[in-house]
Amino acid sequence: MSTLDRQHLLSASAPLQVKATSDWMDAALDDAYGGRSINTHFRLFQSVKKQHPDRQIISLDDPSFDVSGFLASQNVANDILAGDQVPKQHTVLTRSDNYGRFRRSPFDDDETYSPPALLKSLRNGVFEIDYASTHFNIYQFHWMDYQGPMRATYFVFAGEDETAGTKLVQSVYQWMDTLKDEVWVFDQVWRKDKTMYQAVQSADWKDIFLEADMRQDLRRDTSVFFVSEDAYKSLNVAWKRGILLIGAPGNGKTEAIKAIIKGANVPCLYVKSFKSRMGPEQGIRAIFRRARQSAPCILVLEDLDSLVEPATRSFFLNELDGLESNHGILTVATTNHPEKIDQAILNRPSRFDTKYAFNLPSQSLRMDYIRMWLLKLESLGVVILGDQYSTIEEFGHELSRRTEGWSFAYLKELFVSFQLTRAALQSAGNPAGDTVQDIFHHVETLGKQVVIGAPSSPEEPDAALSDAGARVAGRIRHVGWH
Template structure:
């Protein structure tokens, strides 16, 4: 009777107390007794992207259809279907050696398991190890991508990479001293390995970007990542995993250490760091020699919610940059940039500000207490209003008597101002946090500033063929 991989899986997963990886490997070794064997067990598909790597070598595996079972999944980014094999067999030739690979995917005790079992001829398993290492090496190389940790696993994001590549310091409104300090602290760290060694201290550093939302912490990070070459960028969205935040923190720092030198981004640290994970996070970030070459950049909208042992301990985050609400001259500079963008589109919109400098002064005067996010909303909502009125005219609908575009823009300022007042009233009504008193005077070094805001876009991720 011929061997059936499907029957083997049915037997193992119907067992009362199964140990699938052990029993599947033993059965395959018995069925292919004359072959060499090598097994790979991973917790998520992207760790061992066999099909994707073979594709780079122009190797097209031959799937054993009778033994292969798959689902049709949908990639929201490309709007294409792709096959996800959860049990199957495939054949291919690599380095003049014929391989047969068995794959099985299952979940046990909230853990995902992806088993790849390679069989191949040879006097030893060296060719199999060569292939496995090549797949792992390729998987760990960034190819116009950024590492993103979410949902308990690391994935590569091309969208975030593109967003970073489009970031430009020239588009960021900053006081020169603030900008230069932030850039210098990043550049000098990666150029100072020998200096750290000469002083007998671990080559690691932590920067904390803090301040109210909408004042540019994320856009600053994107600009820093864009100009910092030769290091791995790692972006963390959440510590959460199926086994809790401690497991996530362990995976994150293990990955950072294996990819050093690197920039480890922890965005919205206050929301990620739950009480039960605090001690574990402190142990990992202290890391001593294990954290060589890691520059940790964390952001928070609410520093008062972060434990004092993290916020004010010099060895953890020794520099704090405070992204405060923009001053009048910065609001004017921001408005001038946006007015220039609007004027650049005048050929298509018919909208032109004849005296942008005066208009920017008026906006700056009326927007005290506004964040950059609200200033951006002002211009976006204004352009939407222009587009709406234009579409009405094209359909022959009546449009209210036109005012000057300057007057319309000032009306938009007044409307948004009401929303800001309500937001402040809501914030004032919320109970104060007693920990807020710990923020400020005890910072090691604090730099005041704000800038153009933004948010990275992280794709949902795709599947692999086998």
């Protein structure tokens, strides 16, 4: 550890002064950063205790404990000691949103990005706060040992017992466990994500394109689940359910998840990876532990085929459908490659009871989707019709015919690329061309990139799965989705 990273400890007397025992703290952290100490947490505690022999001290070693986030949420100002009092205070800059870990939500279609505000936070050192009529010195330390990243937090305060400190710690944990316009996201550790929550709010069932009888089925299997606890009890079966969304990219699985999350009005837990600092098994354990604590809730496992590896298959199955109760958990998983998923996961009821196949949209669904976009362009002042087509229905029907085998993602790109090209011409002072012919030109250009998929006729619900090499048992729905 460098000299700049070493943190001197302070006494609780005013004014605070660096004492001789800070040299001992420097040595303890040097040992920790050099890998020479196997009991760093206790040595740090001893040092803090020597600095404050007449004060109460509460010690925590929870790496996820977020006292700084809690204080910020409560608008509690803290004073990070600096200057002559602590000449070697170690602070770091972090992003102010989502704890600085991710720039964008996987649900966010917005291509724009603006840098977030930066916050200065303490890594190794001490800060002071006044909370609930009690003055606290809060020490934070980070180091590495053979187990990986380690962290220690010490609350120092005056009092006859530990009541004031215990209440503060309990308040932090209560805040950590409560979502407020947020989604739980797991990627090595759990964090609360506001950006993903905001992206979910754009979803609306009425804007989703699917075959006539599919909307009711999917909504019944998701949002209705959470008002059906008594029905499950009457049947003497566990109140849990698993739904698997199957299909190639671009056919709407993510949009479906967004609508499901928004409509359910329960906590949502989104899993990016099973990996954790202690290995994937502990990651899986942490994921299902949080889900059971949050139930009733939705647990989203996107790209299930890439999440479950052979080494973790049995562990995952045990958590998903073992002795532990998953009461009130709706597990919604997606996969682009069902043929890569173990049959013990794919075909056994009570794991994923219902499968929905998101195949390429039929012509009627493409027609509905194209009509929406043509009306949107018309509302922006784009003149679409001419001598060749007298109505949007005529033009839309021809477009749907020419886009056989296209996913919704490619259809969206068709209109976006057309509009961008048109905007570029206008910005350069060039007149816009014939709208119909320009769109057809984009169809021809983009069509070269389209990979023609399996038949998407509603009469052949298993066709896409068959071509993927996966005949999925159970109730399979063919769904076309925006």
